[in-house]
Amino acid sequence: MGRTVINDQIMVHVTINGESRHALAEPRTLLAYFIRDNLGLTGTHVGCDTTSCGVCTVLLDGVPVKSCTVLAVQADGHDIETVEGLGHNGQLHPLQQAFWDNHGLQCGFCTPGMLMTTTALLRNSVDLTEHEVRRAISGNLCRCTGYVNIVKAVLEAKRRMGEETRKV
Amino acid sequence: MSMDVTETQPLGKAIKRKEDPRFIRGQGRYLDDIVLPHMLYMALVRSPYAHARIKSVRTEDAYAVKGVKAVLTGEDLAAMNLAWMPTLAGDQQMVLATGKVLFQYQEVAAVVAETREAAEDGVSRVDVEYEPLTPVMDPFFALSSDAPILREDREQTNNHIFHWEVGNKEDTDAALASSPVVVKEQIRMPRVHPAPLEPCGCIADYQNSTGKLTWYVTSQAPHAHRTVLAMVSGLPEHMIHVVSPDIGGGFGNKVPVYPGYVCAVVMSIKLGQPIKWIETRTENLTTTNFARDYHMTAEIGATEDGHVTVLKVTTIADHGAFDAAADPSKFPAGLFSIVTGSYRFPVAFAEVDGVYTNKAPGGVAYRCSFRVTEASFLIERVMNTLAYRLSLDPVELRRRNFIAPEEFPYQSPLGWVYDSGNYAKTLDTALAIIDYSQMRREQEKRREQGELVGIGISTFTEIVGAGPSHTFDILGIKMFDSCEIRIHPTGKVIARLGARHQGQGHETTFAQLIAQELGLSAADVLIEEGDTDTAPYGLGTYASRSTPTAGGAAALAARRVRKKAEQIAAHLLEVSQDDVQWDGTRFSAKGLSSRSVTMADVALAAYTNLPEGMEPGLEATYYYDPPNLTFPNGAYIAVVSIDRGTGQVHVERFVAVDDCGTVINPMVVEGQIHGGLTEGFGIAFMQEIAFDSDGNNLAPNFMDYLVPTAVETPHWETGRTVTPSPHHPIGAKGVGESPNVGSPAAFVNAVVDALAPYGVTNLEIPLFPWKIWEVLKQHGLTVS
Numbered sequence: 026m027g028r029t030v031i032n033d034q035i036m037v038h039v040t041i042n043g044e045s046r047h048a049l050a051e052p053r054t055l056l057a058y059f060i061r062d063n064l065g066l067t068g069t070h071v072g073c074d075t076t077s078c079g080v081c082t083v084l085l086d087g088v089p090v091k092s093c094t095v096l097a098v099q100a101d102g103h104d105i106e107t108v109e110g111l112g113h114n115g116q117l118h119p120l121q122q123a124f125w126d127n128h129g130l131q132c133g134f135c136t137p138g139m140l141m142t143t144t145a146l147l148r149n150s151v152d153l154t155e156h157e158v159r160r161a162i163s164g165n166l167c168r169c170t171g172y173v174n175i176v177k178a179v180l181e182a183k184r185r186m187g188e189e190t191r192k193v
Numbered sequence: 194m195s196m197d198v199t200e201t202q203p204l205g206k207a208i209k210r211k212e213d214p215r216f217i218r219g220q221g222r223y224l225d226d227i228v229l230p231h232m233l234y235m236a237l238v239r240s241p242y243a244h245a246r247i248k249s250v251r252t253e254d255a256y257a258v259k260g261v262k263a264v265l266t267g268e269d270l271a272a273m274n275l276a277w278m279p280t281l282a283g284d285q286q287m288v289l290a291t292g293k294v295l296f297q298y299q300e301v302a303a304v305v306a307e308t309r310e311a312a313e314d315g316v317s318r319v320d321v322e323y324e325p326l327t328p329v330m331d332p333f334f335a336l337s338s339d340a341p342i343l344r345e346d347r348e349q350t351n352n353h354i355f356h357w358e359v360g361n362k363e364d365t366d367a368a369l370a371s372s373p374v375v376v377k378e379q380i381r382m383p384r385v386h387p388a389p390l391e392p393c394g395c396i397a398d399y400q401n402s403t404g405k406l407t408w409y410v411t412s413q414a415p416h417a418h419r420t421v422l423a424m425v426s427g428l429p430e431h432m433i434h435v436v437s438p439d440i441g442g443g444f445g446n447k448v449p450v451y452p453g454y455v456c457a458v459v460m461s462i463k464l465g466q467p468i469k470w471i472e473t474r475t476e477n478l479t480t481t482n483f484a485r486d487y488h489m490t491a492e493i494g495a496t497e498d499g500h501v502t503v504l505k506v507t508t509i510a511d512h513g514a515f516d517a518a519a520d521p522s523k524f525p526a527g528l529f530s531i532v533t534g535s536y537r538f539p540v541a542f543a544e545v546d547g548v549y550t551n552k553a554p555g556g557v558a559y560r561c562s563f564r565v566t567e568a569s570f571l572i573e574r575v576m577n578t579l580a581y582r583l584s585l586d587p588v589e590l591r592r593r594n595f596i597a598p599e600e601f602p603y604q605s606p607l608g609w610v611y612d613s614g615n616y617a618k619t620l621d622t623a624l625a626i627i628d629y630s631q632m633r634r635e636q637e638k639r640r641e642q643g644e645l646v647g648i649g650i651s652t653f654t655e656i657v658g659a660g661p662s663h664t665f666d667i668l669g670i671k672m673f674d675s676c677e678i679r680i681h682p683t684g685k686v687i688a689r690l691g692a693r694h695q696g697q698g699h700e701t702t703f704a705q706l707i708a709q710e711l712g713l714s715a716a717d718v719l720i721e722e723g724d725t726d727t728a729p730y731g732l733g734t735y736a737s738r739s740t741p742t743a744g745g746a747a748a749l750a751a752r753r754v755r756k757k758a759e760q761i762a763a764h765l766l767e768v769s770q771d772d773v774q775w776d777g778t779r780f781s782a783k784g785l786s787s788r789s790v791t792m793a794d795v796a797l798a799a800y801t802n803l804p805e806g807m808e809p810g811l812e813a814t815y816y817y818d819p820p821n822l823t824f825p826n827g828a829y830i831a832v833v834s835i836d837r838g839t840g841q842v843h844v845e846r847f848v849a850v851d852d853c854g855t856v857i858n859p860m861v862v863e864g865q866i867h868g869g870l871t872e873g874f875g876i877a878f879m880q881e882i883a884f885d886s887d888g889n890n891l892a893p894n895f896m897d898y899l900v901p902t903a904v905e906t907p908h909w910e911t912g913r914t915v916t917p918s919p920h921h922p923i924g925a926k927g928v929g930e931s932p933n934v935g936s937p938a939a940f941v942n943a944v945v946d947a948l949a950p951y952g953v954t955n956l957e958i959p960l961f962p963w964k965i966w967e968v969l970k971q972h973g974l975t976v977s
Contacts, residue, residue: 160903
């Protein structure tokens with residue numbers, strides 16, 4: 026399929042949180058800014074521009090990526106999930122609920138990225154140890170919580186989701 | 194497990210945070226989330242040199258970039274008399290450089306364009322011609338007569354900023370001369386950075402038609418920023434509306450006023466459009482205010498049996514190119530006079546000399562009140578040196594010298610009156626949690642097997658709650674804080690405070706505090722902060738001052754409301770006011786508790802059924818000027834082992850017992866402690882903003898300036914003792930910075946303890962593995 030180019034901008038089509046969206050972006054536009062500025066979803070944050078802090082983490086075809094290190098045009102035709110897509114019908118995702126219950130956040134700036142990284146972790150793991158959670162979030166910095174409660178929240182979400190599955 | 198907000202009598206309960214639902218849904222509203230119609234973006238041209246003359250600034254090419262609207266230079270600002278701005282420390286700072294630049298990354302020009310990218314393109318096309326000068330990077334050299342004078346604007350004859358001293362020098366020197374035992378150490382706290390994950394930034398929105406400026410800014414102190422802006426810009430203060438939205442961490446970094454803020458305001462006035470400026474991470478780490486950078490020498494005198502007799506401290510403080518430290522006006526060296534810590538020093542003397550160098554300006558209280566971290570680190574480190582000299586267990590040395598519970602209020606030799614404390618109890622609690630004697634036995638055993646294992650103690654006293662107006666001001670403004678409470682007819686409450694949280698959970702904890710005072714549930718109390726058009730004047734949130742000052746204001750405003758409510762209750766109960774009693778949830782007639790009314794009943798009556806002649810409504814405002822500061826304390830114990838192959842330190846256990854007086858929400862307090870410990874861990878082991886001799890900043894991003902991740906951060910164990918402050922309305926002392934203040938010494942003491950059998954008594958932070966490995970090598974302790 027040929028690309029639509031208008032005034033040096035390229036039309037980028039994505040599926041984001043299940044919804045088909047498109048917008049024009051400069052070739053150099055980073056995915057993080059495309060999501061925030063062009064698609065208006067501001068839950069994805071920018072903290073360092075260098076892939077170091079993880080507050081811009083989104084799922085690209087189910088894989089956590091730092092959206093400040095992906096060009097918007099690279100996401101063309103792909104599936105993106107952001108924090109706004111967690112939970113359904115106004116209900117919190119069990120992971121969001123566990124972060125709330127366990128005081129897994131303070132200023133909240135790193136939280137969306139932390140939630141997206143751990144969403145992928147929960148999907149792709151059978152059992153989880155504290156060590157595995159710590160390894161998984163090592164690319165997501167937090168300056169407020171000291172990680173203990175984040176780890177606790179992720180483990181608790183895993184347990185709760187396991188119980189839900191067993192009930193089914 | 195945490196509780197619901199509908200709990201009545203909510204004080205002291207682990208209520209889940211009211212602010213969290215928006216954050217976990219990605220619906221927080223941080224500065225960069227705000228988009229205004231016709232908004233333009235600003236980026237800054239910055240100097241690649243640490244010290245250079247500016248020969249020319251050419252902007253024509255930048256104007257040729259598509260989308261660029263305007264370029265601002267120092268010369269433009271000079272024409273408006275805005276080239277310099279006052280700093281919180283009473284110095285002046287260049288907004289955009291004219292004449293010469295004084296640190297790497299200094300602001301030289303501002304470019305405004307239709308998009309961020311176009312603004313950056315414009316920046317790359319501003320042509321600045323520099324004539325490099327030799328930079329002065331070493332503060333000790335800066336003080337020598339050979340050093341070039343950096344601040345020509347100040348008619349300085351040297352690079353000395355200030356000398357500050359406290360205590361009795363003569364008596365201190367005499368006591369040192371006559372003390373049987375004297376220990377001396379060089380203690381350095383290097384330049385570090387608060388590094389909140391959300392960078393600093395603002396949107397300036399000036400409306401030509403009304404003359405009103407709305408200024409959205411990542412601000413820990415919106416009212417103070419409004420006043421400073423009015424003073425700098427000449428705009429009338431009532432025409433400046435400061436809005437501080439959700440803030441992604443502050444830690445002191447979001448207290449000062451930065452050149453980018455001033456440029457954005459000037460550009461908005463000039464262009465009549467909103468201007469957004471947000472730092473990059475590199476701008477944040479290189480130019481917004483750093484912390485620490487204290488070079489200290491300490492001497493302690495003591496008796497042979499381990500009773501301290503005297504403390505003397507001499508310090509060089511590297512403040513960079515402009516003295517922009519966020520100290521209260523009367524304390525150019527902050528609260529460094531808490532340096533006597535938790536101990537009964539009969540006499541002491543401390544002095545600090547501030548120095549200009551070619552580094553970024555500042556010196557914020559990074560999660561501490563104005564240099565308390567430096568003070569605590571020093572005393573907790575040097576007490577350990579003394580313990581080794583006397584062959585005493587560091588725990589035993591501390592016990593012998595603690596200020597005893599019955600000595601409070603305690604007058605320190607450096608001028609402060611400590612409010613309350615039970616230091617031995619706090620320490621005992623920590624020792625019990627970690628099982629100290631067992632831990633020491635294990636250490637002995639592991640040492641015999643060749644392991645390097647250390648146990649480090651830090652028993653610190655903090656000084657927070659700035660501040661009483663007799664001792665504290667910022668640019669002359671007294672550091673009280675405020676709260677306004679309005680109860681609506683249905684018994685629901687809006688409370689507004691002069692504080693401004695950046696993640697501390699004020700929306701929950703202040704709701705709990707006010708609900709407790711009014712007999713309501715926290716769910717019925719909405720807390721609003723950060724909007725200067727609605728909140729009463731306050732000095733903001735930093736230095737753990739929210740609970741001690743704004744919290745005092747909230748309790749006293751609520752009591753003022755309750756007083757009027759009592760009059761209305763008397764009317765409803767048809768008894769005299771003297772016959773009304775309040776049991777925490779209801780007013781009743783004395784001796785007749787079946788006749789009672791709730792605060793909600795009273796609220797409705799305040800608008801519908803008042804005693805004759807009473808003014809309607811149920812609200813109150815309180816400006817709280819605390820009688821004294823508060824003095825939280827803590828006992829921290831770290832257990833570490835050192836890898837003899839790599840020099841890597843592993844923190845095996847860490848126990849933190851804090852006494853912050855009355856606790857409003859234990860879950861929130863624990864979270865604050867976890868976070869502060871992690872920051873202290875970073876400071877001890879991995880962080881330093883270092884420079885090479887050419888003045889290049891060697892840690893301008895998160896790949897070089899390391900922030901602890903979940904992998905290396907230890908698991909934190911916490912405990913608590915409670916010694917209420919006798920003068921605070923609810924006995925609360927504040928806690929947010931304690932873990933950052935108290936923990937670096939515990940970590941370093943533990944590493945030194947591991948190496949003490951080999952003669953090591955001092956190590957300079959950060960304790961990078963390579964540094965430890967070199968020490969191991971020196972002592973023949975490495976293995977391959």
